[in-house]
Amino acid sequence: MTALAIDIGGTKFAVALVHPDGTMTRRAELPVGPDPVATLASLVRDTAVADLTGVGIGSAGPIDSVAGTVSPVNIPSWRDFPLVDTVRELLAGLPGPRGVPVALAGDGQCMALGEWWRGGHGGSGSRVMLGIVVSTGVGGGLVLDGVPYLGPTGNAGHIGHISVDPRGEPCPCGAVGCLETVASGPSMVRWALANGWTCPAAHPDAKALAADAARGVLPAQRAFQRTADALASAILTTAALFDVDDVVIGGGVAAAGETLLAPLRQAVAKQAGLGFLRRLTVERTSLERDAGLYGAAALVLPSEERTPHRGT
Incomplete structure (x- = not known):
């Protein structure tokens, strides 16, 4: 086969x-x-x-x-x-x-299902997994007991278009303040440039932003903190609805590793209220681009x- x-x-x-x-x-x-x-x-x-x-x-x-x-x-x-x-x-x-x-x-959805199958989470007993792709856009998907939950149109778990700021920026999807307007790579770069970041590279991108954040450049670090706060809000909203065990982050922005994950875990811990929300784990995909x-x-x-x- x-x-x-x-x-x-x-x-x-x-x-x-x-x-x-x-x-x-x-x-x-x-x-x-x-x-x-x-x-x-x-x-x-x-x-x-x-x-x-x-x-x-x-x-x-x-x-x-x-x-x-x-x-x-x-x-x-x-x-x-x-x-x-x-x-x-x-x-x-x-x-x-x-x-x-x-x-x-x-x-x-496919990233979540692939991680459940080949990334070790299915074998470790995870019942409900939320996968998030943070890249040019922000996508997501849910796997329940090894089965992808697609919804009637196939868009279940599309976390990138949860509103995290009702007074935020217009999103290309037609809504306002979507997670994607804050946490996508291009959105992060735009915000950082507008708030004091001077990119040393000819073409500013999320990779250059992550490198500067890791070096302690304050506007770059603030961009990642802002993204972490928005991601945490969307993650906890989803976790409250679906009682999520594990969150796995993939995509180009996730390649920043702990530059993103450390403030994200802190933001989740700070924002989580109910006990079942505090138990969820947040990790980077182990399968990279595959x-x-x-x-x-x-x-x-x-x-x-x-x-x-x-x-x-």
Whole structure:
């Protein structure tokens, strides 16, 4: 059995072949580029094999899992884009992989599911996991007893569009004060530049901001504290609704490690009230950039073939 896993992000697309034992092969990644469909076609053409079990897609949202469409906030040219049908058409043009099932879920949902399967949380007995992708945008997803909770449209757990500041900035989604307006990489950089940060690099980005925060540059540290406070508010709102055991953070901003996680854990501890909220743990993904690919594959690999990994 082999799954073709596709991870659609705001700035990059990734694909891989994934097997039920967790083996990943033929992994490839490309920037979205000016023509996202051409980028996707190139990756699928170079990665797909004849004996596919199915295709799992994790995409930045919002999505419509029933219609098979996506409208990633950070890919303006894709609005109600028929992603599932497009992938089917791409496969139809290749020798071999025709008529296989194609499943779609949010990228945050897939990150959470991949972490539960291959990151050790399923093997450690986690019942309810919240996964959060903090990158060009902010996405999320829930795994309940090893099963992704998608909701009727596939958007359950989309934590990036919980309002954390009713008087905050307008969000591209149309609402105001969403978590994404504070915690996404571009939002953090914009705020830092407007509040005294002078970036030493030619092109300011979240990586440069994290490096300066780690060096003790005050405006950069304040940007990460502001993000940590907003993330903690959204996490605890979700935890109060779903009685969450574990929170796993992935995405490019999470690559800052303890620069983000230390103030985030402190903010969660400070804001948590009820005892069941104080028990939740917050960790960075152990799978780095592969968590979403593992989760996408898990959408189409039979569950009885996927034994949760117990980690090391």
